[in-house]
Amino acid sequence: MSEQVGKSLWHADAAEVFIADEPRTDWHDETLWFVRSKRDKASMQVPEWEELRELASGIKDHSLSNLDNYLKEFEEKATANGITVHWAIDAAEHNEIILGILNRHGFNKMVKSKSMLTEECHLNAFLEENGIDVVDTDLGERIVQFRQETPSHIVLPAIHLKKQDVSDTFHEHLGTEKGNNDPQYLTEAARGHLRGKFISSPLAITGVNFAIAETGGFVVCTNEGNADMGAHAASVHIACMGVEKIIPKAKDLAVFLRLLARSATGQPITTYSSHFHKPRKGQEMHVVIVDNGRSRQLGRPDFRNSLKCIRCAACFNTCPVYRRSGGHSYHTAVAGPIGSILNPNLDMKANADLPFASTLCGSCSNVCPVKIDIHQQLWKWRQVLAEEGYVAPSKKVAMKGMAFLLSNPRLYRIAGRIGRSMMRAFPGLMNNRKMNPWYKQREMPEAPAQSFRDWFKENKT
Amino acid sequence: MKIGLFIPCYVDQFFPDVAKATYELLTKLGCEVDYPLGQTCCGQPMANSGFASLSKGCDANFISCFKHVDYVVAPSGSCVLHLKEHLHGSDEKAATHIREHIYELTEFLTDVLKVGSLPASFPHRVGMHVSCHGQRGLHLSSMTELRLPEFSKPMQLLNLVKGIEVMYPERKDECCGFGGTFCVFEEAVSVKMGKDRIKEHAVNEVEYITGVDVSCLMHLEGILKRNGSKVKTIHIAEILNHEVKQRV
Amino acid sequence: MSSRERILSAITANKPGLLAAPALNLSVLPDRTDMVARYVRALELIAGKAVVVSSFDAVMEDVRATRAAGHYVVNTIAALGPLSDEVTTDTHADTLEPIYKAFLSAEFGVVENGAVWMTESQMQNRLVPFICQHLVICIRATDLVPNMHEAYDRIREMEGYGLFLAGPSKTADIEQSLVIGAHGARSLVVYVVE
Numbered sequence: 001m002s003e004q005v006g007k008s009l010w011h012a013d014a015a016e017v018f019i020a021d022e023p024r025t026d027w028h029d030e031t032l033w034f035v036r037s038k039r040d041k042a043s044m045q046v047p048e049w050e051e052l053r054e055l056a057s058g059i060k061d062h063s064l065s066n067l068d069n070y071l072k073e074f075e076e077k078a079t080a081n082g083i084t085v086h087w088a089i090d091a092a093e094h095n096e097i098i099l100g101i102l103n104r105h106g107f108n109k110m111v112k113s114k115s116m117l118t119e120e121c122h123l124n125a126f127l128e129e130n131g132i133d134v135v136d137t138d139l140g141e142r143i144v145q146f147r148q149e150t151p152s153h154i155v156l157p158a159i160h161l162k163k164q165d166v167s168d169t170f171h172e173h174l175g176t177e178k179g180n181n182d183p184q185y186l187t188e189a190a191r192g193h194l195r196g197k198f199i200s201s202p203l204a205i206t207g208v209n210f211a212i213a214e215t216g217g218f219v220v221c222t223n224e225g226n227a228d229m230g231a232h233a234a235s236v237h238i239a240c241m242g243v244e245k246i247i248p249k250a251k252d253l254a255v256f257l258r259l260l261a262r263s264a265t266g267q268p269i270t271t272y273s274s275h276f277h278k279p280r281k282g283q284e285m286h287v288v289i290v291d292n293g294r295s296r297q298l299g300r301p302d303f304r305n306s307l308k309c310i311r312c313a314a315c316f317n318t319c320p321v322y323r324r325s326g327g328h329s330y331h332t333a334v335a336g337p338i339g340s341i342l343n344p345n346l347d348m349k350a351n352a353d354l355p356f357a358s359t360l361c362g363s364c365s366n367v368c369p370v371k372i373d374i375h376q377q378l379w380k381w382r383q384v385l386a387e388e389g390y391v392a393p394s395k396k397v398a399m400k401g402m403a404f405l406l407s408n409p410r411l412y413r414i415a416g417r418i419g420r421s422m423m424r425a426f427p428g429l430m431n432n433r434k435m436n437p438w439y440k441q442r443e444m445p446e447a448p449a450q451s452f453r454d455w456f457k458e459n460k461t
Numbered sequence: 462m463k464i465g466l467f468i469p470c471y472v473d474q475f476f477p478d479v480a481k482a483t484y485e486l487l488t489k490l491g492c493e494v495d496y497p498l499g500q501t502c503c504g505q506p507m508a509n510s511g512f513a514s515l516s517k518g519c520d521a522n523f524i525s526c527f528k529h530v531d532y533v534v535a536p537s538g539s540c541v542l543h544l545k546e547h548l549h550g551s552d553e554k555a556a557t558h559i560r561e562h563i564y565e566l567t568e569f570l571t572d573v574l575k576v577g578s579l580p581a582s583f584p585h586r587v588g589m590h591v592s593c594h595g596q597r598g599l600h601l602s603s604m605t606e607l608r609l610p611e612f613s614k615p616m617q618l619l620n621l622v623k624g625i626e627v628m629y630p631e632r633k634d635e636c637c638g639f640g641g642t643f644c645v646f647e648e649a650v651s652v653k654m655g656k657d658r659i660k661e662h663a664v665n666e667v668e669y670i671t672g673v674d675v676s677c678l679m680h681l682e683g684i685l686k687r688n689g690s691k692v693k694t695i696h697i698a699e700i701l702n703h704e705v706k707q708r709v
Numbered sequence: 710m711s712s713r714e715r716i717l718s719a720i721t722a723n724k725p726g727l728l729a730a731p732a733l734n735l736s737v738l739p740d741r742t743d744m745v746a747r748y749v750r751a752l753e754l755i756a757g758k759a760v761v762v763s764s765f766d767a768v769m770e771d772v773r774a775t776r777a778a779g780h781y782v783v784n785t786i787a788a789l790g791p792l793s794d795e796v797t798t799d800t801h802a803d804t805l806e807p808i809y810k811a812f813l814s815a816e817f818g819v820v821e822n823g824a825v826w827m828t829e830s831q832m833q834n835r836l837v838p839f840i841c842q843h844l845v846i847c848i849r850a851t852d853l854v855p856n857m858h859e860a861y862d863r864i865r866e867m868e869g870y871g872l873f874l875a876g877p878s879k880t881a882d883i884e885q886s887l888v889i890g891a892h893g894a895r896s897l898v899v900y901v902v903e
Contacts (some may be wrong), residue, residue: 016649031885048737049608058731065728068720087713139891140882163884183886191892199802215867225839225878225893232836233802248730254857268822269875278869280835281798291716299723320636324653357647359640362597366606386511399512406502407518416474437645441652442683445475452473452480456496
């Protein structure tokens, strides 16, 4: 499948391009595997780790089964605390709401901390088209913003870049010394550059890691402090959340905050876990609650618990395919295994390749702190996509042929015998790198004269 | 106790020695082993491609072949997992019976036969490849992601083999990259994953790489041969069945 | 129908049957041994520094010395000397930008991760713990909880803003190299007062 989706290649083709630079692939793979190992070490510090996962999963399952009521409770409490709650049915409405707030105040600039939801809604592009200067303040996101790229990882946005790349980018945009790759030096440059932006920005957008129904508050987790620098300096703070971010009670946060950073980066907790309940005196605080297909996913029994995701990216870090293909080969805001079960819900046609970008090894499901059965959902999405006609016709024909053969023992045996005889007589047949993808980098298995059945019939009956 | 031996389609066609070793091993351990001659495939290739809906004929054939045995045993983690999770048919009672009594070879040996000793001998350095579906699907061994007690049914059996030295690669349970049709539709990633596994085994200077799934081994062997490596692959059944036939 | 109505009715229609919330019963009891020593170690592991003291003397000296060096110090702790009354909830960021070092109290520390819990009233202004170059926090040794579950049990009522703060600001976004001092404080010292 080498068809193009807009500017993106299907995963298999993009991955092939990525892997062509083998040393870089090895570096990307090793870097992310290291993050996975840090997660492992952190989980070993918590004897009750598996119990916590079970609890987190149960809390989220319960929340989703009572989601409408929790959202209403959240809205009521938040509103009573002085927060303005908005509802956006889709990405377009989300973007319009934010633009509306900016326009009402006459603001033409803002800072934004990490929010995968705003990536999903393509907020930056929309705002820029409407004359708003958007500064992404997470260091990794600022780097990719300068480079006009999208983040390749939901927690480590610039993981695909080497320090040389960052140095070049900062030299171009911040005037840092050419060739100075020192991360300390580069981070200091970004600190100075963004500090000014924080202080002068009248409006800040943050994401929401968890929204608490019981209190009407929400929690934002960062290591850099950028979400808070923006929000506490701004006269308007907008927090964007998907409907699924709701958890019932404040005490539930203990479970999630014990799991989140350990799963994401191997830290016991992020540097900052900010609990917002009321706007600062004199500040305007908004929460935008977004659906954008989530209620539809909620209605899919096989896929609804993908909504439990807390965006830790542990599944990315463990996925042997993601590590060797890079986030951009998934051509969506949320890549990796979780993206492959969320994105087909948003657009089945454009994301039909994603559930197949997997060997179904199951490692993702094991690292998921909320026990999403990711690899099983990948398999189930394949059935849906085939049913809906999004699997290549040639594949369907081949599968029909295979199904026919395999339900007819005699035909199966004949086909097997013929296949093996041909391979023995004409080895060159299969040995064609263009026609036989297996043969590009692997030898074919040898074709024996006798199948096991032949031997068994001859010797044992 | 009547055992129905299920041999995966590609093992039947391309790796009959693995099937022979499985048959011989089970027989040596005192089992009454039947090999239903009408068997074809478990249906996994279609199902993993999204066409589980097309596997009815294949499933019906499987059920008719194996409905009368007490246990179905197969030298394949992925086939057994697939059948356990997805085998259904118009004779649902028979399908259920099969799903509840189907075993991959090593788990059959440890859990049902409770094998405590083997006459096998294999004095070689062997790399253990942990096949994903057997491990994470059938729980043939513990998993590095989970904080649960360590165990391994395949290792338990290999430790009964005289002279063998088994070593894990550094990334103990990373996938080999075969993944069914993934091996051709995502060829670049598939081969890269296989090459990386092989590199880690090479660090241990193994002579053989073994595992419970021929699919993994076939994929790794393809890469090993293409690169002129001296390392060979061997299925665990062949090791467990390996006896020194004569003194040299 | 408003978007709110559309979203809520879609959720009502699509949600699964009600599943009970799990009971928060963990089989492992929290470790209460050597809490001070373990807290110190936990903070060290996240690039912070903990100093166990028997009085406020060392902290007062820190305040004095930093001021003497000509730096802008914000102090919110009565025991340490004159309070920085100029910092209030709505003080502008411009005015806070020059803060060199801030001395704040926290409600308690969390042993499992080296964090402290601070409320808005303790910070006086939400931006203070972020915008200062260096941060010093004082907690009592008796105000340590073993884990996050007990932490949330202790928080009776949430103020308008509250924060778990664990170590100085950091990032590893440049080729996974850990850099301390991203946008928030470059260093964190927690005085554990016995």
